[in-house]
Amino acid sequence: MAEKVDVLVVGSGPAGSTAAMYAAKAGADVMMVERRSAVGSPVRCGEYMPSNGEIVKMFPNLTDEDSLFDIPKNLVCRETLGIKLVDPKDKVTLLDMPGYTIDRDIFDSYLADRAVEEGARLVTGCSFDRIDGGVAKTSQGDISYKVIIGADGPGSRVARSLGLSRNHNPYPAVTAQVKGDFEPYLYMFFGDIAPGAYSWIIPKDGRANVGVGCSPRFSEGLVTDYFGRFAEKRGFAEHSRVQGKYVPSEGPIPRTVSGDGILVGDSAGQVISVNGGGIPLAMIAGRIGGNVAAAKAAGKGSLEDYEVQWRRIMEKPLKTAAFNKKLADSLAFRSERSTAVCMSVLGKRRLNKLIRCQSIFP
Template structure:
């Protein structure tokens, strides 16, 4: 593989954010190198693959310019479609709302996004770790050897433990309350609602977060939990909680306990909002590396791709002299900053309620289906805000 001595832009991380950044930068005429430490793009998997359809995404982030790859992707990337989302309270009562979404095959979807970057003209270098950044020089080492490559702009889209962000001191160590661990099983031989995604709450099964059931093809499903260590019982591992949910939950256990585990997925989910700096010197951060996700549901694919698009376009504009690189922060905040910030505020209001099953059940009972959907989209209607604040006061 031939690697040039320099590129206009180097993108580190070939997930949804990085691949999108590389695509849009290459489409604007820049020479782009897309680097990823994985030898096989999309492996290992990092999330359950729940992706709202385009119309829903427009509601989620109405001010954003949504990448075309979120509107049109190959049918083979879709494992299942769903049209309903259901919340199950600790007391077993449920409430839901209509939402059209695809359950995507992340391996195929991620490869599709990288293929789009390559078609746009970006060069792709897999199996390669970035080891250091000195000014405009990126040092890397991997299956194709050691490289020192110069670049005008470097985009770090390398996940919540971003190497790029840490090398440049743009990120701090995460507060344990602001970093969730997601662990998921793919099960076969289960009997679940084929048309609905379900979210379960309850401190004995999923403290400080929620569990999910996402239907797949035939009689399979993804089940998982997203929790934070400070809210767990001493001696209970994340796997212990997922097993407890699968086998013992009074509602979910009846659907799942006879299933066979055919795959295990785990990853980190930053739920503390955007990092302090997403643009500095010749560096931009995008996606999970920048904290660009909706903290109320942990969903990060759409916002990561929006952030990647903005990063790729802004990088080219800075090289062409039509914009400063620091304009990136203004651009992404204008398009989705309010939703990301509001979602963190809601998450903090919910943290206390999640310590009490009775209060969590009360909140689900009191909040309308319409407003639940708004919360999932990082919006906080005034009536819901008053309800959550009053419930929190009742806990004191």
């Protein structure tokens, strides 16, 4: 006998937990399955969040952001003042952009706990395999559902089962923690240190999150080799174990709804192509997805409402960012020289627009 639920959420990252919380809050019987044994662990993220005001600058159609990003102060590791972009010649451009850093394992657990408090059931160590005859096959048995929400990250199995496209050309990124005192700025280093993307130092409390992303198109060797070179150059001899995963790089996939299922977060390509940021987007999509799924399970509305609502808020900025990333790939990332020239030509004003998903023209 298959377990029966209204809404089955696959994955307990920010997208899944937010969706589960809003669906449960709206009255649905929700189950969230997570293949890892502990929510959020190990951490595979730079752990940076822009301030609520900055999120609204990126997504002006977003409303009620303060209740969505109502993050308790004790979850904030460090407030940050801005971003320092470092070109291959070590020229620094400072962009004012307030934000903060978190511990993703604690942050993800907090979001999952909120979903559970609203009545969602969380099953860890449970891996979704496929959909067969309208039933989800998992490592812990069959689950029948009215709506399935795929929040299972960039290589989504739910996407494949629903017949939706998966992310094209995701790029690998790795991260680790180092001890030390760091300025309250996020550093992004461009050039051969991270071909086609960037390496970073993101300050926390007496620590920093350091990492590298690189595009397979421009790199030779493994992303971990690039991390090793970055760590050596910056003197990070002692760092925690390097962890990584893939980052969607081409913006949202064409369709995120199919039959009884929707995709939220990285599984839907809801990531800012120019910087790889995805936590706020996962939560924005999660809230919409959870509400729409609960309504659908109660016999009201259509899952198509999800497609319409998230695109109204995020599609234009995400497509602009994907376009800017393509421009960077063809003009800036060809060599260290072209990277330095392009950053210089863009200047502070246009780099500010670039990082905020806005058109760099005129």
